[in-house]
Amino acid sequence: MKDLKKMEGTIIKLVEQLDEENAIKLANEALNAGMHPLRLLELINEGMNRVGKLYESKDYYIADLIMAGLIFKQVLELDKMTAHFQSNHEQKIGKVIVGTVKGDIHDIGKDIFRGMMEANGFEVIDLGVDVPKEIFVKEVEEHKPDIVGLSGVLTSTVDAMKETIDAFVEAGLRHKAKFIVGGNHLTEDALRFIGADAFANDAAVGVKKCIEWINRTGQGVNKNE
Incomplete structure (x- = not known):
């Protein structure tokens, strides 16, 4: 099993860097390695907060905010995410x-x-x-x-x-x-x-x-x- 703590920092950075492919891939690996879905959402949110700050400092543009939003939505749609929330929140x-x-x-x-x-x-x-x-x-x-x-x-x-x-x-x-x-x-x-x-x-x-x-x-x- 991979080091979840190390994966946490990497997930945040990948979202911050708007690396869509690798962010989704690592998010899925983290879930398979035992990361709780709500913890994953917190990490994605932290990455998006960083994107927001880069936008406020004019280092990122509105298109970058939109990309961050797409990453968030794709993480929500991962199989283990949807399975967890559907089963736990009927x-x-x-x-x-x-x-x-x-x-x-x-x-x-x-x-x-x-x-x-x-x-x-x-x-x-x-x-x-x-x-x-x-x-x-x-x-x-x-x-x-x-x-x-x-x-x-x-x-x-x-x-x-x-x-x-x-x-x-x-x-x-x-x-x-x-x-x-x-x-x-x-x-x-x-x-x-x-x-x-x-x-x-x-x-x-x-x-x-x-x-x-x-x-x-x-x-x-x-x-x-």
Whole structure:
């Protein structure tokens, strides 16, 4: 059996370097060598965080972010990954609605969050990108999720996130779910301005927060029905 610890560092570097072929190959080898699927997702996420930093420093371009997203999706589709998550999460632990807010068409961060949430046993309803506040409200009324995730890459999305939360307050639905906002530009000050329950600059951190909420309340899916 190969040294899993050594493989961990190599997997992160391969994702950072956008070496699609070797990243997927080594990820598969790691699973066959006994690496837990959730641990593999954490490593891929770390590699993608590094890609994000290289993009912010203008060393990488939007096409590189897209490639990193493709690597993530391919890892999720590996046989041992799908087999593990399907067998371990037939009973969903919670329901989540996610979407990129109005004015932003970026979906990579949202897609990573969605994939990691599904891998951890959540039912995820993805509304896509450039989602108006009215659609968020409509979908929450219909599906009654435990958690609502608002994603945004552009700094201007802080205003759109606040407008979306305000729409839930006006509709009398703010107390019906927990709200988490995601994006590299978000801060504690931005969170207070937006009026959400939590923020995350990292998909893995966001997932852990959502799991904490579910474990704390024990309410699960369809708690509002």
